[in-house]
Amino acid sequence: MKFLAITLISHHAATSPTERFGEVVATAQLAEELGFDGFGVGERHEWPFLSSSPPVVLSHIAAKTSRIRLFTAVTTLSLLDPVRAYEDYATLDHLSGGRLELIIGKGNGAAQAKLFHVTTEDQWERNRESYELFRRLWREEKVTWSGRFRPALEDAQTWPRPLQRPIRVWHGSATSKESVELAARHGDPLFSANVSNPIEPYAELIDHYRERWAHYGHDPADALVGAGFAGLYAARTSQEAIAAYRPVFQARLDYQRKAGIPIVFPTLEDAIERSSVLVGSPQQIIDKVLRYHRRFGHEVMHIPADAEGLTPARHRATLELFQSEIAPVLRAEVPSRPFPSPPSSPAASDDRVPAVAGGTS
Incomplete structure (x- = not known):
């Protein structure tokens, strides 16, 4: 299994944007130091997030950094x-030395x-059309194209031509089949959000992805799935972990109520039992991830990169414990x-080099 740490850069008044x-940036450097495979930054264009760029x-x-792969999320x-998205990410591809991967989606909010000026009626069609043009721009030296938007x-x-x-x-999937269909059609990997609901709705979408993958003629063995997890706090005992994480969880509930977000857990x-939040001893977290893996078949997982109210010392300690005692078992x-x-x-990046099915190597 591979491991990503991901942030949406939520921001509250305790610190300045700077x-x-x-x-x-410091957390990304720490993730590389500890041995995470990737670090991701989300994209939101509304408060309380600073991840607009x-x-x-x-x-x-x-x-x-020098080794860790960089994801959008x-x-x-x-x-x-x-076209503008292509220019930005082709430039970043060069600046990162070819360490970039994208997770795309329609976005939330x-x-x-x-x-x-995007509506619920046209958001999925915009996502599909934009991706299909983006995909061509990445692969073709000259593009002739027309669409709706x-x-x-x-x-x-378009310049620069990309390094990779x-x-x-990857196609980010939360609750709708549209992103699953787009991923399967193009033979791209799927990343399940898996953070807001119990396991079954996400599992059903992953099952649908695998069905549609085969429908489009792809080898079932090449399907690639990732899954998110809603939170992390690892400690030597479950009692210690629950006590430390309870204020973090309560703050999350308070924010959801204030924002009018339905409370699921x-x-x-209840969240430890029915959601994907990972709170407990190393063995408890290993067991829970493996339970999700039996249902999802995922090879990659992400955890929140942010402290989420934990002290810096506790945040670092839980990431260290994850990489020293949890990740090695899951990798094996x-x-x-x-x-x-x-x-x-x-x-090495010549167009004549054949791509491996499913985008893996």
């Missing part, structure tokens, strides 16, 4: 001009949809295909 961005944040992280293509292109050339040809693109005990128990290697020379 300090919050500094925390994110993932390519800028990830470019800075790329300069401060997610790139909201339904809101973006795919009424405020950001209003900001970009941006001006047509005729023999359009092609880049691996009203107590920490769940075989996973290697992540793509960064291109070592221009020839």
Whole structure:
């Protein structure tokens, strides 16, 4: 199994935006130091998030790290001009030495949809159209194209040409089949959100992805799935972990109530039992992840990168414990295909090099 740490860069009044961005970069450096496989930055365009520009944040992280793969989580293509998104991410691909991977999706939040004049009626069609153009721009030197939501292109050339040809693109999936269908059609990997509800709705979408993957003629063995987890606090005993995490969980409940978000898991005990939050001893967390794996078949998982109210010392301690005692067991128990290697020379990224099915190597 492979492990990502992901942040949406939520922000509250305790720190300035400058300090919050500094925390994110420091956490990415810590994730690399501890042995995480990837670090992801989400994209949101509304309060309380500062993640409106993932390519800028990830470019800075790329300069401060050397090995860890860099993910978007997610790139909201339904809101973006795919040509501009291509330019940003092709540039970042070079600056990171070919360490970039994208997770795309339509995005969440009424405020950001209003900001970009996207409606519930057209958001999925925008996401599909933008991705299909983005995909061509990444692969083709000149593109002629027309669609509904941006001006047509005729023999359009975009610069820079990317380092990775092609880049691996995951499709973020929460509750709708549209993203699952798009991933399966193009032979791309799927990343299940798996954070807001019990396991079964997410499992059903993953089952649907595998069914549609086979429908489009792809080898079932090449399907690749990732899954998110809603929180992490590991300690030597479950009692210690629950006591330390309870204020964090209560703050989350308070925010959900204030924001009018439906409460799915009203107590920490209920969340530990029915949600994907990982709170407990190392063995308890291992057992829970393996239970999810038996249902999902996922090879990659992400955990929240942020302290979420934990003290810096406790935050570092739980990440260290995760990597020293939990990750090694899960890596041994769940075989996973290697992540793509960064291109070592221009020839390594030549279009003539065949891509492995499913985007893995």
